[in-house]
């Protein structure tokens with residue numbers, strides 16, 4: 444499904460601030476896999492997602508999605524297959540438009556944005572039932588501006604919008620990090636439910652080790668641009684938070700901090 | 701007195717179309733587009749040239765609109781594809797349009813006395829007692845049509861994208877749409893409206909003046925700010941109506957200022973001061989620390 448081949452990425456090349464992040468980095472994710480990515484700050488998790496989504500280009504190497512060469516495609520072209528939810532709840536929705544307007548545009552992805560009516564009133568009931576499942580009361584606020592929603596509500600909406608038209612690949616970058624523990628759990632449960640229902644291949648970055656052990660069927664730990672740990676299925680099931688923490692600490696000690 | 705009031709409303713409605721354009725470029729797209737200072741006289745230039753060639757004045761409105769669309773799209777291309785900063789793209793387009801406008805008309809100003817305009821043609825259909833108000837009615841009609849068409853567009857799928865690109869460009873990318881393309885479309889529509897206003901104004905004052913565009917952007921912006929802040933509470937008007945009313949209020953203020961002894965050349969200074977005061981007080985009221993205009 445997703446294949447990164449010999450990725451090289453250096454920031455500020457040729458200056459004193461030169462930072463080699465990825466050198467010959469490789470990663471393969473088969474269809475339907477739900478991968479959790481953990482790792483310390485600055486280990487390259489966001490950059491990894493940026494390289495996949497096309498928000499950042501690689502110095503050399505190849506990015507394949509579904510066997511198609513994505514390496515030189517712009518981000519909005521890649522978006523035909525890839526959806527993304529960011530840490531910042533503001534990034535996935537349009538605040539000056541209402542909930543139903545937001546859902547309508549998300550629903551129209553991959554179809555032409557022409558001069559026909561923007562509001563999808565025919566699907567109003569469907570949107571209502573979809574929002575109802577969240578239990579956040581959003582189903583009664585279809586006509587309110589998204590700007591008035593809380594961070595958790597906006598993030599739940601952003602997640603629904605990102606997956607309304609099923610993407611082939613879903614990228615989640617600490618998408619629960621800005622939320623309080625309860626909203627965070629609600630959004631994470633919703634994530635799991637959507638991914639399972641729609642069978643979406645997913646790459647989820649998280650700092651929450653509980654989520655990393657509890658969700659998904661593969662776990663990768665990043666450190667300085669390399670995957671220092673990569674466990675699948677059964678092996679991952681047996682991994683506890685403490686195990687992960689231990690590895691985390693070992694790496695830190697090796698680096699002398 | 702009545703004459704003064706009709707004059708204010710006429711001017712307010714004509715420039716209200718400018719405000720509709722600035723509403724798109726500045727408020728929706730967050731793009732301080734100075735090319736409007738060139739597209740307003742562009743509309744006038746295209747209109748004078750065509751009217752002198754004997755073209756139907758109503759067709760001139762359309763031609764001006766499309767000339768503005770083209771210029772606006774070019775500003776967008778400068779910004780999006782050539783990566784020139786927004787403010788500079790507009791300034792470059794405005795500068796280039798000065799030469800274009802001169803070329804189109806062949807002179808820095810031109811009188812259209814005695815030529816057929818939308819106002820003379822409309823006069824023929826009205827009963828004699830309405831004649832003094834013919835210009836006002838024609839302008840009202842054009843402004844309302846422009847407003848309604850824009851309202852309709854902003855409710856279409858394409859219009860939804862336009863609204864989201866200024867708000868959250870990332871969302872447009874996520875929808876697999878090219879945000880640059882939408883920006884260009886937005887600027888094209890904005891400048892099309894401004895050139896349309898230029899055409900109406902030129903036919904109303906029966907003259908083309910190459911420097912008539914100076915201050916268009918700031919004036920339009922003032923009206924948008926009046927419309928979105930002073931009239932914020934009037935929830936039964938939608939935003940496009942509010943910016944048009946904002947322009948009428950603006951024109952009324954200017955008329956009063958001139959009546960109280962100021963010269964019209966003092967206006968640019970007054971506008972700028974008023975403008976800064978509105979922006980700053982507005983920010984303080986909203987408690988925002990965001991970058992100002």
Ligand SMILES: Nc1ncnc2c1ncn2[C@@H]1O[C@H](COP(=O)(O)OP(=O)(O)OP(=O)(O)O)[C@@H](O)[C@H]1O
Pocket residue numbers: 454455462464482483484485486487488489490491
């Ligand atoms: N645009 C950039 N210019 C220069 N350096 C960058 C840039 N983007 C990322 N980096 C560097 O690359 C490294 C990895 O950054 P990245 O954002 O991918 O980390 P991360 O794993 O997402 O961290 P966090 O957990 O804090 O989100 C960091 O050292 C960062 O300073």
Ligand SMILES: [Mg+2]
Pocket residue numbers: 488489490
């Ligand atoms: Mg990050």
